[in-house]
Amino acid sequence: xxxxxFVNLVMGGILFLMAGEExxxxxxxxxxxxxxxxQQLQANxxxxxxxxxxxxxxxxxxxxxxxxSALLPGAGQLYNGSYWKAAAFLAxxxxxxxxxxxYTKKGDDKDAEFKRYADxxxxxxxxxxYVNYLADQRYEETFPDYTAVPYDQIGTLIQDEYGNRYWYLxxxxxxxxxxxxxxxxxxxxxxxxxxxxxxxxHLPGTKTQQYYEMIGKYPKQFGNAWYxxxxxxxxxxxxxxxxxxxxxxxxxxxxxxxQLYKTxxxxxxxxxxxxxxxxxxAGFTARGINRRNMELTYQNRFVVDEYVSMFGMRVGF
Numbered sequence: 001x002x003x004x005x006f007v008n009l010v011m012g013g014i015l016f017l018m019a020g021e022e023x024x025x026x027x028x029x030x031x032x033x034x035x036x037x038x039q040q041l042q043a044n045x046x047x048x049x050x051x052x053x054x055x056x057x058x059x060x061x062x063x064x065x066x067x068x069s070a071l072l073p074g075a076g077q078l079y080n081g082s083y084w085k086a087a088a089f090l091a092x093x094x095x096x097x098x099x100x101x102x103y104t105k106k107g108d109d110k111d112a113e114f115k116r117y118a119d120x121x122x123x124x125x126x127x128x129x130y131v132n133y134l135a136d137q138r139y140e141e142t143f144p145d146y147t148a149v150p151y152d153q154i155g156t157l158i159q160d161e162y163g164n165r166y167w168y169l170x171x172x173x174x175x176x177x178x179x180x181x182x183x184x185x186x187x188x189x190x191x192x193x194x195x196x197x198x199x200x201x202h203l204p205g206t207k208t209q210q211y212y213e214m215i216g217k218y219p220k221q222f223g224n225a226w227y228x229x230x231x232x233x234x235x236x237x238x239x240x241x242x243x244x245x246x247x248x249x250x251x252x253x254x255x256x257x258x259q260l261y262k263t264x265x266x267x268x269x270x271x272x273x274x275x276x277x278x279x280x281x282a283g284f285t286a287r288g289i290n291r292r293n294m295e296l297t298y299q300n301r302f303v304v305d306e307y308v309s310m311f312g313m314r315v316g317f
Contacts, residue, residue: 076282100267165230
């Protein structure tokens, strides 16, 4: 025990000297002197620990750090005191959403543009006139009992900057007066064209996104309704043959819109990844802070008829 007493004395002396403290006055009783030394040393250590804790040694909640950054990248880093990392994650978040909103707006503008173009140059009236013409003249064997909607059977020659072409149009006044009945009749015909005719889809009854997609994507069925199309021509789907210049331009406009939306989606993907990385980083950083948050402990324990100074480290998690 003399060895323990000597070690305690040396350690206590070192800590007193480091703290700039004076040794307690000699009481004349060795045991009392040692007790006073232990008590003073413990008080000094506890004071040091409190000061260390107030200087930033508090623990961090890993769960809070993760949740903060999952909700807003950089918030968990800010909670941990990692200000530069917080700024970086927040900057990435801002950039990602800027890309998303900017390119979504551009995509919406392009979407509205190609729809205006289609409404101006692709005609549902011409499409149903083309279906009526095919059933009456080109597929009469498929529809032997078909009674055609009244139309110009000779055809109208159109001559303008888009070239010379023939349209076999339903009488326009008759079409406007009986539009619902005519469409119902021709929708039945639309579903009965033979294999190889190119009629593989059904034109939606309203101008949905699918409507605008199909009229540009399947020229073999819908291509003859473009303003620069000829009813005599047989157009092919993309990559298989000829299409009209208006159909080609329209398809390009739709592709441009889709590409803009795709770029916007990259912004959301970056934002999601940023949330994930920020949350993981915040959790590990908080855990690391807690591991570094070690506190020096000191206790007096009575061992074999005398007090022994016990030093240690306490780690907060």
